[in-house]
Structures are given as structure tokens and as C-alpha cells.
Amino acid sequence: MIASTTQSYVFAQPLNFVRTQFKIIMTPYIFTENEQDQEFRRLQLLEQAFDEKTKETIQNTGIGLGWKCLEIGAGAGSILQWLSELVGPNGLVVGLDKNTTYLQHLHEPQIKIIEGLIQEFDLDEQFDVIHARYVFVHNLDSYKLIAQIGKLLKPGGRLILEEPDFTTARWIDPQYAESGNRVNRAMNAMFRNMGLNPAFGSEMPVELPRHGLEIVSLHGDMHLCKGTSPVAQVMAASTKVLQQRYIETGMVDEQDIVKYIEGTDDSRSLAIYYSTISCVCQKNAEQVIPER
Ligand SMILES: C[S@@+](CC[C@H](N)C(=O)[O-])C[C@H]1O[C@@H](n2cnc3c(N)ncnc32)[C@H](O)[C@@H]1O
Numbered sequence: 001m002i003a004s005t006t007q008s009y010v011f012a013q014p015l016n017f018v019r020t021q022f023k024i025i026m027t028p029y030i031f032t033e034n035e036q037d038q039e040f041r042r043l044q045l046l047e048q049a050f051d052e053k054t055k056e057t058i059q060n061t062g063i064g065l066g067w068k069c070l071e072i073g074a075g076a077g078s079i080l081q082w083l084s085e086l087v088g089p090n091g092l093v094v095g096l097d098k099n100t101t102y103l104q105h106l107h108e109p110q111i112k113i114i115e116g117l118i119q120e121f122d123l124d125e126q127f128d129v130i131h132a133r134y135v136f137v138h139n140l141d142s143y144k145l146i147a148q149i150g151k152l153l154k155p156g157g158r159l160i161l162e163e164p165d166f167t168t169a170r171w172i173d174p175q176y177a178e179s180g181n182r183v184n185r186a187m188n189a190m191f192r193n194m195g196l197n198p199a200f201g202s203e204m205p206v207e208l209p210r211h212g213l214e215i216v217s218l219h220g221d222m223h224l225c226k227g228t229s230p231v232a233q234v235m236a237a238s239t240k241v242l243q244q245r246y247i248e249t250g251m252v253d254e255q256d257i258v259k260y261i262e263g264t265d266d267s268r269s270l271a272i273y274y275s276t277i278s279c280v281c282q283k284n285a286e287q288v289i290p291e292r
Pocket residue numbers: 027029043046047072073074075076096097098099116117118119132133134135138139
């Protein structure tokens with residue numbers, strides 16, 4: 001359920017053109033209660049595991065000096081920082097997050113940080129590139145939010161969405177498979193119990209055209225990885241935070257969690273941790289063109 005009360009938000013670096021009253025909206029974001037240091041580390045692991053592919057996808061838009069970019073759910077800020085180098089001092093990079101604690105180290109004048117919720121976000125500005133990674137899977141009514149964000153695209157601008165499909169997760173080697181797959185089922189059940197869709201990423205390409213967006217290119221990556229890999233470390237960190245919620249589904253116990261985490265730390269283990277689907281979109285489209 002979404003509950004709301006009105007309150008003003010302070011912009012970390014003031015934007016003259018922003019005059020928005022944000023509301024506090026109770027979103028079901030599952031990592032809110034993580035300890036600060038642990039959450040910063042978890043966000044940095046995400047960046048280590050996925051920035052390379054994200055940068056390649058964004059670079060394919062032809063991004064360059066003077067471009068205006070919006071990063072939704074900026075996390076620990078590595079993509080914000082990188083975008084600011086690409087667009088230079090005459091460009092603009094706006095980073096939105098409900099929690100800007102991990103963005104305080106960014107000081108480039110072209111970076112503007114806004115603390116607030118997507119649900120209440122509006123800006124008198126249009127962007128060449130808007131990017132979000134692993135954000136909409138955590139929100140209710142995501143397509144409504146995506147359509148709202150899509151309106152901030154310039155004509156010909158690109159909206160890049162990278163979202164997971166956790167239903168593709170599967171442990172391969174028998175040593176960890178039993179507990180590991182129980183944890184995977186509990187993870188999916190936790191999302192569903194919260195009214196969220198664990199397969200959000202795979203279903204995006206079907207839904208986006210119904211919400212005023214044309215898919216220009218589409219790409220999926222299945223994260224088949226060994227233990228100790230960056231993806232395995234991300235999933236270990238997330239599992240440590242979410243273990244109680246998994247246990248509450250009734251599908252796993254503490255021993256399953258211990259075994260799963262042991263598997264993520266065993267360099268001989270192999271698992272499909274999940275998949276990431278990237279959609280590059282523009283406004284008002286009609287056909288889907290698979291990239292490869
Ligand atoms: C899983 S993290 C991903 C961070 C970053 N995009 C990355 O991939 O490295 C999701 C981020 O989105 C933010 N977020 C989630 N829902 C949000 C909302 N409704 N409004 C604003 N920020 C939100 C969270 O605070 C968090 O920083």
C-alpha cells in the first residue's frame with residue numbers, strides 16, 4: 001500500500017529550474033533498512049559488476065559534449081560521474097535518488113543531485129539520455145512511472161532501462177543446488193508478496209510500447225557466473241540483507257541461506273544468478289527491433 005504525507009525536499013545542489021513539492025511516499029524498497037556502510041559497499045559491488053555493460057549501452061547513443069542526461073536511482077553515483085566526464089562542463093547530468101547519502105562525493109558543477117522520489121518527480125527540462133538500472137523492479141506502478149519519466153525525453157532522445165529477471169536464477173552444480181534453488185524461489189516469492197514482479201525485466205519489452213515508448217534496441221544478459229565473481233558478491237550481499245524476508249516466505253531456513261552464501265564464495269561453484277534486460281527506447285514508437 002502507498003501512504004503519503006506532504007513535505008518539501010532539499011536539493012543537494014540547488015537547480016534554479018526545479019520548483020517541486022515532493023511527498024513522502026512509502027515505497028516497498030527492500031534495501032532501505034540496510035546499514036549505511038553495508039549498503040554503500042553493496043551499491044559499489046553493483047557498479048563493479050555492471051558498469052562496463054551499462055557504459056557500452058549508453059555510449060551507443062552517440063553521447064558527447066554538451067548533452068543533458070538524467071540518471072534515475074543514481075545509487076553510489078559511478079554512472080553519474082562517468083556521464084559528467086562525457087558531457088563536459090557545458091553539459092548537464094541530473095541524478096535523482098530517494099537516498100542521496102552515497103552521492104555526496106560528487107562535486108562536478110555539471111552534476112545536479114536531487115533527493116526525492118520518482119513518484120513525485122517533475123522537471124522543467126528535457127534530456128538527450130535518461131538512464132535507470134535496477135530501479136523500476138523495486139516500485140509499484142512502474143509503467144506509470146516510466147511513462148512519466150519518458151515525457152522528459154527530447155525528441156530523438158533515448159531512455160535506457162536495465163532491469164532484472166530473477167525468475168531465470170538457477171544453481172547449476174549439485175553441491176549448492178538444493179539450498180540455492182530454494183533461496184531463489186524464496187527471493188521470487190518475496191517480490192510477489194510485495195506486489196512486485198521478479199520477472200519485470202523480461203516483460204518490459206512487451207509493456208513499454210503500450211506506454212508511449214518505442215524500443216530501438218533490446219538486449220538480454222544471463223548472469224551465469226562462478227562463485228567470488230562480482231555478480232556472486234552482489235547476490236551474497238543482497239541475500240545477507242534480505243535473509244529474514246526470505247525466511248518469512250516459509251520456503252527457506254537459515255541453513256539454506258548459509259549454504260547459498262557459501263556457494264557465492266566458492267570459486268568452483270556455478271550458478272545463473274539472474275538476468276538483466278536492457279531496453280533502449282524513444283518516445284512514441286511502434287515497432288520492436290531486436291539488437292542481436
Ligand atoms: C538497486 S539500487 C541501484 C543503484 C544504481 N542504479 C546501480 O545500478 O548501481 C536502486 C536505487 O534506486 C533508488 N530508488 C528506488 N526506488 C526509488 C524511487 N521510487 N524514487 C527514487 N529513488 C528510488 C534506491 O534508493 C537505490 O539507490
